Amino acid sequence: xxxxxxxxxxxxxxxxxxxxxxxxxxxxxxxxxxxxxxxxxxxxxxxxxxxxxxxxxxxxxxxxxxxxxxxxxxxxxxxxxxxxxxxxxxxxxxxxxxxxxxxxxxxxxxxxxxxxxxxxxxxxxxxxxxxxxxxxxxxxxxxxxxxxxxxxxxxxxxxxxxxxxxxxxxxxxxxxxxxxxxxxxxxxxxxxxxxxxxxxxxxxxxxxxxxxxxxxxxxxxxxxxxxxxxxxxxxxxxxxxxxxxxxxxxxxxxxxxxxxxxxxxxxxxxxxxxxxxxxxxxxxxxxxxxxxxxxxxxxxxxxxxxxxxxxxxxxxxxxxxxxxxxxxxxxxxxxxxxxxxxxxxxxxxxxxxxxxxxxxxxxxxxxxxxxxxxxxxxxxxxxxxxxxxxxxxxxxxxxxxxxxxxxxxxxxxxxxxxxxxxxxxxxxxxxxxxxxxxxxxxxxxxxx
Amino acid sequence: xxxxxxxxxxxxxxxxxxxxxxxxxxxxxxxxxxxxxxxxxxxxxxxxxxxxxxxxxxxxxxxxxxxxxxxxxxxxxxxxxxxxxxxxxxxxxxxxxxxxxxxxxxxxxxxxxxxxxxxxxxxxxxxxxxxxxxxxxxxxxxxxxxxxxxxxxxxxxxxxxxxxxxxxxxxxxxxxxxxxxxxxxxxxxxxxxxxxxxxxxxxxxxxxxxxxxxxxxxxxxxxxxxx
Numbered sequence: 001x002x003x004x005x006x007x008x009x010x011x012x013x014x015x016x017x018x019x020x021x022x023x024x025x026x027x028x029x030x031x032x033x034x035x036x037x038x039x040x041x042x043x044x045x046x047x048x049x050x051x052x053x054x055x056x057x058x059x060x061x062x063x064x065x066x067x068x069x070x071x072x073x074x075x076x077x078x079x080x081x082x083x084x085x086x087x088x089x090x091x092x093x094x095x096x097x098x099x100x101x102x103x104x105x106x107x108x109x110x111x112x113x114x115x116x117x118x119x120x121x122x123x124x125x126x127x128x129x130x131x132x133x134x135x136x137x138x139x140x141x142x143x144x145x146x147x148x149x150x151x152x153x154x155x156x157x158x159x160x161x162x163x164x165x166x167x168x169x170x171x172x173x174x175x176x177x178x179x180x181x182x183x184x185x186x187x188x189x190x191x192x193x194x195x196x197x198x199x200x201x202x203x204x205x206x207x208x209x210x211x212x213x214x215x216x217x218x219x220x221x222x223x224x225x226x227x228x229x230x231x232x233x234x235x236x237x238x239x240x241x242x243x244x245x246x247x248x249x250x251x252x253x254x255x256x257x258x259x260x261x262x263x264x265x266x267x268x269x270x271x272x273x274x275x276x277x278x279x280x281x282x283x284x285x286x287x288x289x290x291x292x293x294x295x296x297x298x299x300x301x302x303x304x305x306x307x308x309x310x311x312x313x314x315x316x317x318x319x320x321x322x323x324x325x326x327x328x329x330x331x332x333x334x335x336x337x338x339x340x341x342x343x344x345x346x347x348x349x350x351x352x353x354x355x356x357x358x359x360x361x362x363x364x365x366x367x368x369x370x371x372x373x374x375x376x377x378x379x380x381x382x383x384x385x386x387x388x389x390x391x392x393x394x395x396x397x398x399x400x401x402x403x404x405x406x407x408x409x410x411x412x413x414x415x416x417x418x419x420x421x422x423x424x425x426x427x428x429x430x431x432x433x434x435x436x437x438x439x440x441x442x443x444x445x446x447x448x
Numbered sequence: 449x450x451x452x453x454x455x456x457x458x459x460x461x462x463x464x465x466x467x468x469x470x471x472x473x474x475x476x477x478x479x480x481x482x483x484x485x486x487x488x489x490x491x492x493x494x495x496x497x498x499x500x501x502x503x504x505x506x507x508x509x510x511x512x513x514x515x516x517x518x519x520x521x522x523x524x525x526x527x528x529x530x531x532x533x534x535x536x537x538x539x540x541x542x543x544x545x546x547x548x549x550x551x552x553x554x555x556x557x558x559x560x561x562x563x564x565x566x567x568x569x570x571x572x573x574x575x576x577x578x579x580x581x582x583x584x585x586x587x588x589x590x591x592x593x594x595x596x597x598x599x600x601x602x603x604x605x606x607x608x609x610x611x612x613x614x615x616x617x618x619x620x621x622x623x624x625x626x627x628x629x630x631x632x633x634x635x636x637x638x639x640x641x642x643x644x645x646x647x648x649x650x651x652x653x654x655x656x657x658x659x660x661x662x663x664x665x666x667x668x669x670x671x672x673x674x675x
Contacts, residue, residue: 036667149550149569152531154492154512181666193552193571193590194609198665201607203588207568208527208546214507217487221508224463225492 027270038270039178041103041359041369043171043262043307043329048279050262050307051316053426054419055435058405066404073400074410077324079301080162080231080254083223087231087254088140088162090324091120092396093411094314096388097259097305097328098144098164098235100126102179102188102200103266103359104332106133108368110381111335113137115388119396124164124326127177127202129191130156137385142233145222147176148202150192154225162255163222164233165215167206167244170263170280170306172272173237177202179267183362185371212247219252233257238283238306239276245290245302255301257326258287262307264329266369267360280306280317282429288321297321298412311398318399319414320430334391335384336366450475454489455482462489466516469495485525490518493535510537513554526563529556532573536645545582548575551592557646564601567594570611576646586613587623595642597650605658613658614639616650622658629659 002009016022030038059065066073080087096116101109103126110133116123122140129151135141143160145152157163168174179188179200189196209218219232234248235257248256260280265273284304291297304317305326317325338346340353345365349356359369367379403411406418420435421427427440434440452462462480469476476497483489487506490499493516501509504522514533523541532551542560549565551573558566558575564582567575572592580598587603589611599617606623612635613626622628639652663671 149531149571152550153533153552154494154514154531157512158492178667195665198609199667201588203569207565207587208508208530208549214526217507221488221491221511224459224488225512227464227467228460 039180039267039360040270040273040357041264041266041268042273042357043264044274044277044279045357046274048262049281049423049425049429050279051281051313053281053422054316054430054432055422056312056315056319056402056406056418057420059407063407065407066409068401068404071404072409073403074412075396075400077301077412079233079303079324082231082254082296082300083228083252084162084231084254085227085229086161088122088142090122090140092392093318093324093399094119094308094392094395095121095142095303095324095326096123096331097263097326098124098126098142098166099328099332100128100179100266101131101134101191102126102128102150102183102371104368105370105376105379106131106187107376107379107381108332108335108384109134110137111379111384111388112331113141114381114385115331115334115392116140118385118389119392121392122161125160127166127179128188129153130159131191135159137381144235146202147204147206148192148200149207150200150202157222158226160226160230162231162233163226164235164257165218165222165253166235167215167248168237168239168259169235169265170237170259170261170277171265172268173239173277174204175268175272175276176204177265177267178360180360180362183360183371188371212251215247215251223252231255233303235259237261237263238278238280241278241283242286242290245287246294249291249294249296249300253300255303255323256287256291257303257305258283258322259326260304260306262329263305264332279429280304280308281426284317284320284322285429285431291321298323311395311400312402314395314399315402315411315414316419318411319418320416323412331388331391332368334388335368336379336387337364337368339366342366449477449479451479451481453481454486455484459486459488463491466490466493466495466497466499469493469497471495483522487525490516493518496535504541513537523560528558529554529573532556542579543577547577548573551575553592555642555645561598567592567611570594574642576642576648578646578648580617583620584623586611586626589613593638593642595639595646595655597648605660607664608658608660610660612638614655615658616655619656619658625661625664626658627661629657631655631657 077093117139124142142162181197231254233255234253236244238260261277301323304322342365364370367375419432427434483503485506491511494514496515499518506525508527510518510529516535518537526544529537530549532554534554538557543562548556550569556575558577561579562581566581566585570589570592576595583601586605590609593612596615600619603623605626636652
């Protein structure tokens with residue numbers, strides 16, 4: 001015991017560094033031990049400005065509300081009205097985002113199709129091709145056209161209800177993918193024309209086009225192959241939303257899918273997920289501005305994704321100008337991903353329910369992000385589909401509740417004027433006033 | 449023979465007519481005049497027909513072809529026969545970038561030279577180039593065969609998977625994980641067959657085989673310099 005004279009020197013409380021937090025230190029120790037960067041699934045986990053930083057004002061004397069369960073509040077949306085002979089008509093403006101067979105099990109893909117179809121919306125293939133289960137159980141299926149072209153063939157292309165050309169995704173703008181060998185079952189390998197058990201690298205760039213002028217010709221080719229029947233979406237990460245939206249419209253897209261950094265991935269470097277891209281809240285207004293500047297708002301539809309969780313998020317996305325949203329991570333949670341009923345098994349994997357993100361390892365206790373036949377048996381696609389349908393219905397009811405309170409008879413009638421922001425950051429990103437003021441940073445006519 | 453003037457009738461009518469080809473029709477030979485470098489000519493065909501294009505084409509000629517024989521009496525732009533499934537596409541002249549990209553099957557013959565990224569990400573297609581090919585050819589090529597009677601540019605077969613590469617002339621450099629391989633009897637047999645189908649008089653014995661060293665098949669930090 002240190003003493004000065006007879007006086008004991010009291011200990012200060014142990015103080016953790018904000019810079020070298022326990023999380024950071026564990027990352028350093030892991031890197032030092034393995035020599036490999038950390039790969040994980042999911043989207044950005046860091047705290048970001050989100051739709052939670054926005055509030056609806058609701059009705060008042062100047063705006064009157066619609067009666068909760070009596071007066072109609074429409075939810076339908078049509079996607080692909082610009083060029084497609086057969087646009088996609090959805091009952092609700094919430095779609096299921098692209099997730100690959102390979103990253104997800106066959107039954108999980110089936111459940112997504114079942115749930116989406118029962119709720120009157122579309123689901124989307126992923127990097128790995130179209131499976132018969134998925135096509136069979138999805139009344140409206142969007143076929144992703146990805147850089148890897150795994151499983152890509154003209155027969156499936158012609159079976160699709162829409163084509164989504166994937167340029168980027170929010171979790172990794174500018175990045176490709178890697179499906180580790182342990183998830184490459186014989187079936188996954190066969191669909192991708194590769195040997196079983198090897199890592200499957202997905203390219204970050206398309207093999208046969210680069211840049212907006214090429215994209216225009218690529219879209220022409222896909223339209224000629226499919227007889228101009230189905231809509232062609234272009235999916236971009238929320239990196240440069242104003243320019244990317246402008247260029248995609250110029251190239252002839254029917255719809256833009258814009259994915260913020262909270263959007264998930266099956267497997268990417270943690271450093272990529274957390275440090276590249278922009279939050280979903282920040283990307284919607286520039287994209288809508290691009291649509292408006294070209295006179296294409298509501299003519300080319302905007303589908304926003306990345307961390308959409310509930311009806312409030314849906315309503316806010318639509319109020320800021322999106323035509324629809326897409327959910328991925330939230331849909332997986334609805335199916336049973338990260339459910340505390342498997343807590344003991346999550347503990348065995350060194351994690352806890354709610355934090356499990358090693359989807360690339362294929363050991364998912366919930367049997368969703370795996371190709372292990374035993375784990376897959378735990379997941380019932382019929383029950384999963386029912387759960388997803390319920391969740392989609394709840395999100396829709398929530399969005400309608402808010403819209404009615406704002407006096408809107410269609411979700412698309414929500415507008416930025418219905419919103420205020422809780423923080424200056426959110427006010428700047430969403431271009432809606434800071435609560436209690438009529439100001440936001442960058443507002444035209446103000447000097448700051 | 450059915451004759452179609454592309455400048456007069458337009459692309460949509462052409463592809464639509466080729467897609468609507470009746471299975472039991474005797475009229476299975478098409479002559480397309482005035483292609484004038486147009487894009488997406490004869491894409492997405494799914495019938496055993498013959499299409500003769502009288503001139504040069506733009507991007508993606510014969511894209512996603514199934515079953516058809518397509519002959520181009522000229523040169524082709526980028527992405528000829530991209531993602532081809534089956535059938536045969538023959539180019540009398542040269543081909544621009546990404547010839548045969550991601551093709552799953554069938555035979556692509558280029559009688560002139562091919563540019564960079566020939567056979568990129570190929571997934572089962574066979575490609576025979578009578579002349580030379582450019583840099584980064586057969587990048588991430590998964591399966592199928594690329595035969596080059598002339599020389600290959602830089603970084604041939606970078607990040608190669610299981611595709612087989614045969615080059616008669618010089619290779620400027622090999623890409624990551626691509627190496628020279630032993631030529632076995634089955635390879636000579638395969639070459640003989642492809643060279644004959646491609647109407648090329650080169651001898652199988654004159655070629656060198658290249659393939660994947662398979663060192664990058666599972667991620668290992670000790671190979672990080674190669675990534």
